[in-house]
Amino acid sequence: MSELIIDGKPLAFVEGQTVAAALVAAGRVSWRTTRLGHRPRGVFCGIGVCFDCLVTIDGVGGQRACLVPAREGMTVTTEESTDE
Numbered sequence: 087m088s089e090l091i092i093d094g095k096p097l098a099f100v101e102g103q104t105v106a107a108a109l110v111a112a113g114r115v116s117w118r119t120t121r122l123g124h125r126p127r128g129v130f131c132g133i134g135v136c137f138d139c140l141v142t143i144d145g146v147g148g149q150r151a152c153l154v155p156a157r158e159g160m161t162v163t164t165e166e167s168t169d170e
């Protein structure tokens with residue numbers, strides 16, 4: 087099993103999982119909130135259409151977690167992060 091870093095903490099994933107799949111497998115169903123109403127969002131469509139799953143990956147914002155394969159050592163930051 088490999089690990090990525092999410093909000094400063096290690097998260098194990100199985101090769102072939104997307105970032106979103108790794109998060110859901112770890113029990114996280116939401117990782118950002120809407121600007122209006124601060125409603126929780128995570129995976130909705132799972133195919134790159136809805137943009138509900140946005141995260142920052144290796145410093146690049148606006149990445150769709152459901153489309154990006156998890157890689158060893160990648161750094162993922164969510165809007166729920168307390169690091170920023």
Ligand code: FES
Nearest residue numbers: 132134136137152
């Ligand atoms: S879940 Fe819809 S774009 Fe990722």
